[in-house]
Amino acid sequence: MTTLLYTDVEEELRAAVRDLLADACPHSAVLARIESAAPYDGDLWKALARDIGAAGLLVPEELGGAGASAREAAVVLEELGRAVAPVPFLTSAVVATRALLAARTAGPGEVADELLRRLASGEATAALAVSLAASPYRRAGTEVTYEPADGDAVVVSGRVTGVAGAEIADVLLVPARLPGREESALIAVETGERGVEITPVTSLDLTRPVAMVSLGSARGRIVARGEGPDAARSIVGEALRFGAGLLASEQFGLAEWCLAATVAYVKERRQFARPVGSFQAVKHRLADLWLEIGGARAAARNAAGALADDDPGTAVAVAVAQAHCADVAVHAAEECVQLHGGIGMTWEHPAHLYLKRAKADQIAFGAPGEHRAALADLVDVPAPV
Amino acid sequence: MTTLLYTDVEEELRAAVRDLLADACPHSAVLARIESAAPYDGDLWKALARDIGAAGLLVPEELGGAGASAREAAVVLEELGRAVAPVPFLTSAVVATRALLAARTAGPGEVADELLRRLASGEATAALAVSLAASPYRRAGTEVTYEPADGDAVVVSGRVTGVAGAEIADVLLVPARLPGREESALIAVETGERGVEITPVTSLDLTRPVAMVSLGSARGRIVARGEGPDAARSIVGEALRFGAGLLASEQFGLAEWCLAATVAYVKERRQFARPVGSFQAVKHRLADLWLEIGGARAAARNAAGALADDDPGTAVAVAVAQAHCADVAVHAAEECVQLHGGIGMTWEHPAHLYLKRAKADQIAFGAPGEHRAALADLVDVPAPV
Amino acid sequence: MTAGTIWTEAAVREHARAFLAANDPSATDRMGFLRARFDAGLAWVHFPEGLGGLGAPRELQAAVESELRGTPDNRPGRIGIGLGMAAPTILAFGTDEQKRRFLRPLWTGEEVWCQLFSEPGAGSDLASLATRAVRDGDEWVVDGQKVWTSVAHTARWAILVARTDPDVPKHRGLTYFVCDMRAPGVEVRPLRQITGEAEFNEVFLTGVRLPDSLRLGEVGDGWRVAQATLMNERVAIGGASGRRTMIDAVCETWRSRPELRTHDLHQRLLRLWVEAEVLRLTGARLREQLAAGRPGPEGSGMKLSFARLHQELSGLEVELLGEDGLAYDDWTFRRPETVDFVGREAGYRYLRAKGNSIEGGTSEILRNVIAERVLGLPSEPRADKDIPWKDLPR
């Protein structure tokens, strides 16, 4: 097992991301953006993607990336969670990138390589066209189909709901099947193509809204193709598991912000001529929350390390991290609202941004209960028969 | 729906039982008894059974009883729970009596009537020979068989484990089947008969220990008999549901004592030059416990009322009462131990008697999870398919 | 019937039928009907005669409502603060003139009331509030800022607590007023909340002049008057029946969407179903006690339990909905007339329920109240009891 601590390199990366976010992503900016026409912050994303190189963190060096691992991506996610930053790092640089990396070996390779280069450079952003609520354990079939077109091209038709990061994506990675034949593929569709329609949905999480993707005979290129419906599914499954494992770090970062903000508030806020934070019931609740968050850090680090090393215990590590961290983030955000009292219920205070993100994150990549159910098999705690 | 309040008659009955227990059942007496050869208090039981008439509370007046209902029995159980009294009221005057009442209509009648008369007079005590852990929802088959003997008599053989109240019983009510024929019966076996062996088990609950009952061709009389294995089962099921519903009142009484004792202790106990009960975390926990216990009272009263009226909602009322009250009693006893600090961990303090009773009660007549599972069907909240 | 009558249910029903015979609602305009109903003593039968009541036992109101079913009502949801908080306080502490002036249009709904209690710096610790009222002849000049004021923008009147003496300990220097919301210097600004809308307002009071005739209770007695108001508020919030609808809403989703079910969610839903049922029974028992004239301390707990249940249930529902839980119905910044827990979607319920443990007394304060007033546990060491308000640390 690799270390559960942070390496010096990871700490440097964290400092760079944190500095950028402190400058470019204050809560006032996030609050101003969430109801605008552009909920994702393109400028911030450019700075993060290009200047810090976050977009290509997981991309091999030979394709222009940093060749880093899940561990470094996890540290970036901790910081993004802490700032509820509206950027497509998780959707593009983690999940879509992981799908392309998996597709490199399963497909023609060149298309994946070309796309990875574009993503690494920060010139383009991608989104995997599956619901944010999809879990690595539910093997749902896809409604999207494709047909061969001229040359290497295909045309893709169908609809996918609940796609995060689609609004800002240049490329969609669409799992699809070939009707009448036992074949499936992951297909890259440029969002500028005719027939591609991306309809934003009024979302609970204002900082990572979801959208509906409609494809009406849109042209695309095959990234990977294989026999049977599982060819596309296994790539998607791998990407979702990767996303679930790293989401734990975002949840941990989010929870840590909530705790820190709450502690700071109750130290200052006075009622009954005492700081609210001197009341024992408040103290005990925050102590319990701190314990949960300490566990979240260990679980999230463990999942990131397992994913980085492709450890045989990865499935357990990911399930444990999601089962724990998803609820910790919600709990932290809920305590943040409650212990801020009335002010935490207002739109102008950032607490609600964290609450909404935490609640959406709980659903993302499988709810905690699904991860626990997966553990029943993985660690031999079988369900009743 | 009948009232959820206590009637004046019920309050008078409560006062009588409480007075008796205050005199005859102090904690010191219970502590002295629990490791003696006679864990059940025969003298106390006589006073309760005869002088107050608790033994015949549920027996019709024409058989020498009080002709009262589940509501009055529930009030007695509240008080017995409050005192962790080591008497067989629940096992004999509630569960066995209810089985005999059910058997009156299903069997020859005379045997049931004769037994009910003996129970009502306080001259004899009975126990239903099924495990205390049996639930009204699990229709477990019986291992006990019977064969016809001379005259009306039968001989009974087999073994039943986990029987509460057997050690002090004069009569066992044994569900049994006739091998080779589709017939089952409830059989009364006097514990003085040859072939009856009652082996006490070292029990978690020292105030209501369980025993193993072995029957080796012991003579008995048929109380009720019917076609198929369900004849005995339906009587047992009715008695168990009745027991489950009324056990909620014992659990409520037990929890109320635990809260009251804890509140009294933390008002007195000083640490850091303050009463421990002035610390907010302690206060909030006790406030939450008080809320749970208030709910337990309402749920227990509702179950008792439904059982008294044979209400169509009885099954729901019983399941709700057990699902709630069983865990409340355990929670109250656990908080009682914890908030008494070290003293609550000692043998000489009565808190452990309540903890052990509450934990055993949680298992008795179906664990809370079984009652919740039953509600899934009863109130149409179906399980996943 | 003459004054001093002991009212029976039959007599009240008879009286209501006679009123209805004399006042055909289809032949009268709505407000005319309501005024007549008030004048007939059928508004709130437990109020005194002449003030909309009959001096009858409170529980006979149900008989009136049953007789008058289908006739125009006063839209009680819209004027809840007036009915639930202002009216009992005016009845208990108002002068005869105040009662005559305010209660009738309050009940008919002609005049909406709001509540000016909480301040940015005084939430749980309401008694530390800083809004000043300074006497100037026959008037009081009020300056300060209030917050969490619902319907302030449509209200004609407000109940207001202000500090009239900063030189005594905080509980002793307060006075209770009726505030004229049309007076110069009253400014109402909507306060947007995490659901997107603005149920509440901030109210800025700048040199607002109130005649002394709008004072309710004695100068310096405002804390006692406010306590009566708050007790009524908590009873109103916690005691409301019909709240069980949130469990019904979640169960409907559960039944209609079998594909969403998991064992984890099932077990959690069953627990919450039991909790909701136990709470329903607790409320039923409480109402029986009230009807029997023996109000129990359980009342203090209902609001606390409802807040918890609402929060758990709505959180479960969003999770159950999965992808649909990622959506929200409407973030529009608007002013809703009421809180609609069942008409809107799961995301709204989830966010709005967060306020249940804050508004009208936080759950933390209510636990203190139970611990101290019901269980008799000692209070925390208090640093602010005997110090003049102006000298308190802030």
Place this chain on the structure above:
Amino acid sequence: MTAGTIWTEAAVREHARAFLAANDPSATDRMGFLRARFDAGLAWVHFPEGLGGLGAPRELQAAVESELRGTPDNRPGRIGIGLGMAAPTILAFGTDEQKRRFLRPLWTGEEVWCQLFSEPGAGSDLASLATRAVRDGDEWVVDGQKVWTSVAHTARWAILVARTDPDVPKHRGLTYFVCDMRAPGVEVRPLRQITGEAEFNEVFLTGVRLPDSLRLGEVGDGWRVAQATLMNERVAIGGASGRRTMIDAVCETWRSRPELRTHDLHQRLLRLWVEAEVLRLTGARLREQLAAGRPGPEGSGMKLSFARLHQELSGLEVELLGEDGLAYDDWTFRRPETVDFVGREAGYRYLRAKGNSIEGGTSEILRNVIAERVLGLPSEPRADKDIPWKDLPR
């Protein structure tokens, strides 16, 4: 090796192998071997030379244990209080003579130690303890009652905190002693606990005379010395690995008895499995931090989390066992040598685990510690800080 050497793992291993070559355990009696090991500095390598150590980094102890695997050990379970609490305190605060006198037989197990801290009236508020020590020439005369003292009946020595000055505030009037458990006036009575047995004792001290040479640290400095001891205790309780075995025990029951499974229990067990695993990872991370010389504040939380987990798990197990959960293994009033969480049955685990949130600092106190020392939240208003101990309300 000469004094002042910087020890590497290789050098320590080399040293241990050399020791083993010179001291064949099969040719030496057990105690002789242990004494020789102590004298070779292989008892606790981070202790100074001459006191059983080498002055080497603490983490090199693992290398020693690996080299000496299979040789007679000092039965650390039996002498845990000496090893975990007395030894570090003596090392930090003892005189040279005290260190030379006490550490060797402590480590070899020839002399068992116990701890005389808690009193019936001073549990969480240890600093309020009432046992008096009054100076009489070169001796101290000790009177009082201590409680929750494990192994007192077999102990040769005790660490003792007593009040030497009642006229100053409570934290300032304490002094720390080594108590001779064979001195006249020391009486040990077993204290039976809810499991039926007596792990602990009450110790009555009546006119016990201790020479001043048994004082540890300065007169009046006992609180600071005791704090060091308690910190070591909590690390020992919380940091122990191998505690995860309780989840293993429950899972074994689960696997071997499929007929007991329900969905309710399954969901709860899965949650606890995750909790146990998260706690295991938290502990692993903590040990990495310690090894890297950066001890984290997580240590304070481990004991708290383990107590909760143990209690939840053992409670679930009793429920899972159903009828078998109604039984208990043994109520005999006896004196066990150690706490056996996995060798005994579910009922014992359930009852014994209740003590986990009380012994060695209650969970309530540990939450205070986390809130104040880790999160920096303000302390409660304190009434007892500046008042002479003798004037405190009791």
